[in-house]
């Protein structure tokens with residue numbers, strides 16, 4: 001087991017970490033051969049209080065090194081059942097947010113357009129506009145968005161600009177995304193800007209508060225949210241602001257607001273939504289400079305793992321435990337005997 005130089009999974013404290021030590025794909029033009037792409041989006045010039053989420057991708061990748069690919073409760077092994085690569089980060093230009101937005105849209109549009117599931121490591125929530133734009137362009141059909149947050153993020157401008165408080169206004173107003181397909185979970189407290197509330201109501205977004213979750217329970221909320229997000233849409237994306245989870249569990253974020261979700265509620269909801277299939281997920285507002293023992297980054301990692309596991313469990317991604325393909329891409333990989341097929345040298349190397 002031990003070799004002179006550390007390669008692969010072990011030891012967990014060692015190595016140059018990609019997400020879950022999944023293979024790094026240097027040539028992004030090959031991304032279409034794979035099913036899932038981890039992509040970092042280190043932009044935080046949209047923050048209006050504490051900056052720091054530009055270090056989110058790095059923080060999440062680093063602490064992801066402590067995970068194995070195996071999920072005990074579901075009996076899923078990501079390395080065996082999913083062809084996933086890490087394509088590194090999108091090139092962000094901090095001095096120019098619009099130029100950065102264009103970079104992000106181009107990158108996500110390309111990945112999604114190749115039929116690949118993007119798992120996006122943010123970044124502050126301003127990226128929610130260019131990622132939605134990229135997903136819509138790449139997917140080419142109507143989408144719904146399930147948005148986890150303590151904040152409403154539907155105001156037109158903040159400090160006169162597009163910031164991390166405005167993504168869903170712009171996603172809805174500039175693109176083909178209907179705010180009626182926007183479900184906003186966890187909104188509440190004393191940091192919800194009234195102009196955003198007004199725009200959200202005007203556009204017809206559906207807000208599910210923490211109180212609603214307490215009253216209705218996770219399964220009922222799952223049903224309600226899926227109905228709204230999927231109504232007339234052909235794909236659904238999860239935009240997960242880590243501040244939707246109580247700051248007692250996820251302190252490292254730009255605008256902490258007490259009274260949020262419990263981690264197990266968030267994990268369960270994401271897994272439930274994933275079972276119906278997703279076209280993308282992003283984890284935003286993880287701010288490692290404010291983290292304690294990596295707990296916030298760790299939750300970001302875990303949420304992505306949950307989204308992948310839920311989709312594999314429901315046959316929407318990857319392979320069965322026996323290695324049988326569950327998707328068109330996996331079937332094609334088997335037929336062509338490509339690098340992604342199980343038992344090929346590339347797979348074995350992982």
Ligand SMILES: [Mn+2]
Nearest residue numbers: 149151241243
């Ligand atoms: Mn927020």
